[in-house]
Amino acid sequence: MTISFEVIHKDIMGRCGRLKVGERTVRTPALLPVINPHLQIITPREMQDMGVEAVITNAYIFNMSRTYRDAALRDGLHSVLDFDGVIMTDSGSFQLSVYGDVEISNLETLAFQKAIGSDIIVPLDIPTPPGADRSTAEEDLAVTMERIREACMKFRDSSPAAPVQGGIFPDLREAAAREVRETGAVFCPIGAVVPLMESYRYRELVQVVLAAKKGLSPASCVHLFGAGHPSMFALAVAMGCDLFDSAAYALYAKEGRYLTPHGSLKIDELAELPCACGICRTHTAEEIRKSEERERLLALHNLQVTLAEIARIRQAVQDGTLWELVDERCRSHPRLLDGYRELLRHTPMLESSDRVSKRRFFYRGAETCSRTEVLRYHQMITRIGVGRRVLITFDQRVAEGFDTILYFKPPFGPYPPGLGETFPIGQSEVPEWDEEMVRSGCAGIRRLMEENPGSGFVIWCGERWGGLVTRELPSAEVWCEPV
Numbered sequence: 121m122t123i124s125f126e127v128i129h130k131d132i133m134g135r136c137g138r139l140k141v142g143e144r145t146v147r148t149p150a151l152l153p154v155i156n157p158h159l160q161i162i163t164p165r166e167m168q169d170m171g172v173e174a175v176i177t178n179a180y181i182f183n184m185s186r187t188y189r190d191a192a193l194r195d196g197l198h199s200v201l202d203f204d205g206v207i208m209t210d211s212g213s214f215q216l217s218v219y220g221d222v223e224i225s226n227l228e229t230l231a232f233q234k235a236i237g238s239d240i241i242v243p244l245d246i247p248t249p250p251g252a253d254r255s256t257a258e259e260d261l262a263v264t265m266e267r268i269r270e271a272c273m274k275f276r277d278s279s280p281a282a283p284v285q286g287g288i289f290p291d292l293r294e295a296a297a298r299e300v301r302e303t304g305a306v307f308c309p310i311g312a313v314v315p316l317m318e319s320y321r322y323r324e325l326v327q328v329v330l331a332a333k334k335g336l337s338p339a340s341c342v343h344l345f346g347a348g349h350p351s352m353f354a355l356a357v358a359m360g361c362d363l364f365d366s367a368a369y370a371l372y373a374k375e376g377r378y379l380t381p382h383g384s385l386k387i388d389e390l391a392e393l394p395c396a397c398g399i400c401r402t403h404t405a406e407e408i409r410k411s412e413e414r415e416r417l418l419a420l421h422n423l424q425v426t427l428a429e430i431a432r433i434r435q436a437v438q439d440g441t442l443w444e445l446v447d448e449r450c451r452s453h454p455r456l457l458d459g460y461r462e463l464l465r466h467t468p469m470l471e472s473s474d475r476v477s478k479r480r481f482f483y484r485g486a487e488t489c490s491r492t493e494v495l496r497y498h499q500m501i502t503r504i505g506v507g508r509r510v511l512i513t514f515d516q517r518v519a520e521g522f523d524t525i526l527y528f529k530p531p532f533g534p535y536p537p538g539l540g541e542t543f544p545i546g547q548s549e550v551p552e553w554d555e556e557m558v559r560s561g562c563a564g565i566r567r568l569m570e571e572n573p574g575s576g577f578v579i580w581c582g583e584r585w586g587g588l589v590t591r592e593l594p595s596a597e598v599w600c601e602p603v
């Protein structure tokens with residue numbers, strides 16, 4: 121099966137794209153619900169009617185199944201699952217590591233996946249758990265890479281996926297990704313991150329995903345293996361993940377948990393159903409609780425919430441408003457906020473992929489000052505031409521005797537009045553100025569001053585900001601009072 125990936129829109133490192141697998145196309149970012157043929161709480165056909173374009177199932181489960189193995193070999197997965205979209209198979213390396221009584225070789229599982237008609241086949245990689253030490257991670261990685269190369273050699277026509285492993289060690293992840301890039305694989309899952317997500321270690325998740333992205337080709341389609349909860353999808357897309365697979369809709373339903381884009385709630389504790397999906401608008405919380413179909417109703421709601429979040433993210437990428445969505449989602453849990461803050465520590469890397477112009481820029485607190493648009497503006501500032509005497513005016517009042525007059529907008533900094541309508545100055549909405557944003561704007565002034573050491577700068581900032589500006593820019597002349 122030929123696999124190709126085309127990026128259509130970009131925002132931060134996120135993309136909206138088209139993954140073409142043979143004749144079938146998946147719009148990305150996309151969610152691949154996990155299908156267990158033995159527990160089809162929602163059928164793949166129903167999922168297709170809900171807009172699902174791809175699913176993932178487990179080759180190990182099919183291989184072990186008395187009910188499904190022969191049917192899959194005879195009729196193919198698409199027929200057995202009754203699904204017309206893209207079907208990806210996981211090799212079952214996780215299951216093998218847990219129930220490792222049956223030995224299946226890399227080539228055997230690849231051949232089996234191909235024989236049952238899987239569209240995306242995955243070699244038998246070794247998912248290194250986060251607790252593993254460095255030498256274990258290195259040994260596991262060497263085996264994984266060997267198997268990927270073997271898969272690429274023996275199954276080149278099937279474009280096998282090439283998973284990036286390396287445990288929690290960012291340099292191993294980056295090296296693994298670079299090796300994966302050399303194989304020419306288009307479809308690149310990032311593996312063994314489930315335990316990080318399950319224990320809310322989002323800071324490390326960001327570190328390993330960005331390290332992998334650093335080594336991968338920007339043209340590859342990146343699948344974050346096992347990312348389940350919709351509250352972290354926006355963060356993952358901002359890092360350049362294109363696909364997610366999720367069993368969460370079903371696992372959470374089994375435990376009586378009701379997903380929302382911000383977190384999950386217990387159906388037993390709900391008096392209201394804060395959701396617009398068909399299930400929630402035609403049932404009360406109590407009706408779901410008491411229903412014999414409780415698990416299925418919850419799963420249907422959970423899947424719809426998850427799909428709606430993916431749609432919201434796709435729209436945000438097209439509009440250039442993904443930062444606002446990431447900010448909003450990551451405030452729903454302190455550990456997600458840790459992940460968001462870690463992401464902001466990598467702004468120079470993100471900036472190089474980010475789009476030039478966006479629909480809008482909303483200031484949402486101190487974190488906003490570290491965003492790509494601010495960094496890029498501060499880099500651009502050095503190209504503003506200025507004369508010998510420069511006035512930077514905070515409230516747009518002007519004075520005589522200056523060669524250059526610039527206005528000021530935090531968190532960006534100084535701008536020529538002629539740029540007042542262009543992005544980001546013209547499209548940015550900031551609330552009443554606070555110290556963080558003015559300090560960030562002063563960093564912009566500092567860049568301009570450093571670039572023009574022969575010019576004299578006067579900052580007319582008024583009384584309110586006089587102290588802060590004097591501290592931030594000790595070599596500037598600061599006017600605090602109206603003249």
Ligand SMILES: [Zn+2]
Binds near residue numbers: 396397398399424
């Ligand atoms: Zn609902």
